[in-house]
Amino acid sequence: MSYDIFNIGIDWAKQPKQTLEPYRTIIQYPGSGIYIRDITDEIQIKFSAEYTNLSKSAENQILSYFMSHNGRLNAFWTPVPKNYFTATANIGATDTTIQISDVSPIWLRGYERMFIIGPDLTLYHAKITGLTSTTMSIDAPLGVALATTDILLFGKLIYCRFDQDEISMQYSSDSVSECELSFLELPKEYPSS
Amino acid sequence: MGTYYANINDAYTGTGHAGTTGDPFSIADLNNHSNANPVGNVYNLQGICHSTISAFGINQNTWQAWNASLYGPWQIYTNNVNGFQWVNFASTTGLISGGIIFSLYGIWNIHFAYNCFFNPGVGQSVSPMIPGSPSSYSTTGVYKGCTFYGNFLNDTDYGYPTAITFTDCLIGNVIAGTNPITLNFYNCAIGRSIGSGWNVINCQLSWSQPPSPAFGAAQSAFNTFTLAAGVTIPPQPGNSPYTSYSTGLWGEARTGIGAVWFGGIPGNCFPWLPDWGNGVEMKYKFATVIDVSETGNEQARAPLFSKIKRVQSCKHFSPSYLSNIENFLRSMHASNFYVPIFNEPIIPIGTIGISLKSVTSITSEGLSSLFNLNNLCSFILMVDLSNQNNFELHSLASVNSDTQMTIGGPFINNFYLGKTIYFPVMNAYNNGFSDSIDTPAIVDSALIFEEFF
Numbered sequence: 001m002s003y004d005i006f007n008i009g010i011d012w013a014k015q016p017k018q019t020l021e022p023y024r025t026i027i028q029y030p031g032s033g034i035y036i037r038d039i040t041d042e043i044q045i046k047f048s049a050e051y052t053n054l055s056k057s058a059e060n061q062i063l064s065y066f067m068s069h070n071g072r073l074n075a076f077w078t079p080v081p082k083n084y085f086t087a088t089a090n091i092g093a094t095d096t097t098i099q100i101s102d103v104s105p106i107w108l109r110g111y112e113r114m115f116i117i118g119p120d121l122t123l124y125h126a127k128i129t130g131l132t133s134t135t136m137s138i139d140a141p142l143g144v145a146l147a148t149t150d151i152l153l154f155g156k157l158i159y160c161r162f163d164q165d166e167i168s169m170q171y172s173s174d175s176v177s178e179c180e181l182s183f184l185e186l187p188k189e190y191p192s193s
Numbered sequence: 194m195g196t197y198y199a200n201i202n203d204a205y206t207g208t209g210h211a212g213t214t215g216d217p218f219s220i221a222d223l224n225n226h227s228n229a230n231p232v233g234n235v236y237n238l239q240g241i242c243h244s245t246i247s248a249f250g251i252n253q254n255t256w257q258a259w260n261a262s263l264y265g266p267w268q269i270y271t272n273n274v275n276g277f278q279w280v281n282f283a284s285t286t287g288l289i290s291g292g293i294i295f296s297l298y299g300i301w302n303i304h305f306a307y308n309c310f311f312n313p314g315v316g317q318s319v320s321p322m323i324p325g326s327p328s329s330y331s332t333t334g335v336y337k338g339c340t341f342y343g344n345f346l347n348d349t350d351y352g353y354p355t356a357i358t359f360t361d362c363l364i365g366n367v368i369a370g371t372n373p374i375t376l377n378f379y380n381c382a383i384g385r386s387i388g389s390g391w392n393v394i395n396c397q398l399s400w401s402q403p404p405s406p407a408f409g410a411a412q413s414a415f416n417t418f419t420l421a422a423g424v425t426i427p428p429q430p431g432n433s434p435y436t437s438y439s440t441g442l443w444g445e446a447r448t449g450i451g452a453v454w455f456g457g458i459p460g461n462c463f464p465w466l467p468d469w470g471n472g473v474e475m476k477y478k479f480a481t482v483i484d485v486s487e488t489g490n491e492q493a494r495a496p497l498f499s500k501i502k503r504v505q506s507c508k509h510f511s512p513s514y515l516s517n518i519e520n521f522l523r524s525m526h527a528s529n530f531y532v533p534i535f536n537e538p539i540i541p542i543g544t545i546g547i548s549l550k551s552v553t554s555i556t557s558e559g560l561s562s563l564f565n566l567n568n569l570c571s572f573i574l575m576v577d578l579s580n581q582n583n584f585e586l587h588s589l590a591s592v593n594s595d596t597q598m599t600i601g602g603p604f605i606n607n608f609y610l611g612k613t614i615y616f617p618v619m620n621a622y623n624n625g626f627s628d629s630i631d632t633p634a635i636v637d638s639a640l641i642f643e644e645f646f
Contacts, residue, residue, distance in 0.1 A: 056562035056563060057562040059562075059564060060563065060564040060567070063477055063568075066477060067477070067501045070479055070496050071479030071480075071501075072479065161491075165478050166479070167476065168475075169476070169536070170472060171473040171474065171475070171536045172472050174469065174535070174538050175558070186491060188490045189490075189491065
């Protein structure tokens, strides 16, 4: 499938934030009793980041994307800027198995995608089809050979929407702007393939 | 005294109609009845009439539009060599309003007119008097929210009026230089320099009046954007609430001066630039409704807005324009107007002339990088940096390249290199105004403009 990916460089000096959004009900009874009702075990990832020192063209790119996706309405893919994995061996251009360091495979639900950002900031991605504590299987090779030292970021690509209907663009001059964007994963809506 | 209705369309003929809504007067009935009953009647007119007569029996009655929102203005054109003449020129109570009057040979005896459009013919005059008839001299004329083409008056020929007042009018020219005459102008745009004995308040002089629409032209030809092009603030937006002339020619709410159509394209602009020391904020927003099922599925989502909405916040630190800004916002408190997208300034580098529509311009990164200009903009505001009350709004025809765009004309004023800045604009209303008063003369105004659609 084709991936509609939002991938604009964030300002790492402003520390992106990630939270988990469990969907449950917590009831506090009189006395000491607490009851937790599990509504769904699909825990959403939510993260936000700041985009600063934006040029006019970068600002245009963000606003055009936001407009074309009607704020919170339409879903897309975006990389969570966090190293969920660490490659322990170089990756071949035709490999569909990637050697990784010790990872708990418990959370694998079958819809997850991985991504790698290479040395030239190109983003490579694939669907994760299997996961053990030391290997990751993907549905298609990345098409490029990557040494472990080439990998800038090895994480999860999530299917999400903007978690805001409003972008506040701050202009300290007429040529530079900054804004904050927030994303919310949609676990129930991952495409099947 | 009574209220009557008239259909003055050419095709509606005959006499003896009752003057009711079901059987309105024809133009002949109207004239006969208004002459036979010269005082205190109200006639509601609709239709377009080509007339070969000159004398119209308005007398001391009122001729006004019959539901202008539904039928538009009443319109009369006469090619009679005696022009259009209002019978009983000495009327002090007669009034015409909501009409469009064209003539080949002048328009005379016009004393009280609200929201009327006058075109007296090439080289001809609109006048409160009758030419060559000294006994007809009048001293009174009151005109509010009117548009005048041709000349107003020629006092050498026509006499010595002493009390003529124009309020919120667009006036192509006035000839009244040699005789003792007092003319009062309030919030008018006038196509000449000040004359002797004139009392001029909040007016724009030496305004270049755009060409007149033809008689019977479509409503769109009378829009304020075209007919009031080049009019500054003041005289725009005039003297709200425009008592007795609160609508435009097609019954829409009046938002400025002249007898025009105030619909279609907002004619008012907020041209004053913000203080960048305080930064500018622009919010881009949707209002999506999200329905989450008990399993966490988001299946029902719908946008409240059909397109992205912009909200601009900025501060104005401009002692020179304090009263302009506050008065403008007060008068526009219930209206929409054009506001520049301040964060997308475009600096022209080509020669700017009165007829130049293709403008070579620069931005920090090129025109294609400007989001608002390329996605959400139909008009460009040109602001004269040496006097920000001087501006022009023009349609954006195309963005041709990173350094060139084409703007629709015609241009009214001259804008000069190094003193002009362009902005894409949005149609907005004021949604916040608060002053921080540093000294009585220096004030920071925090403003919020929310897009109107």
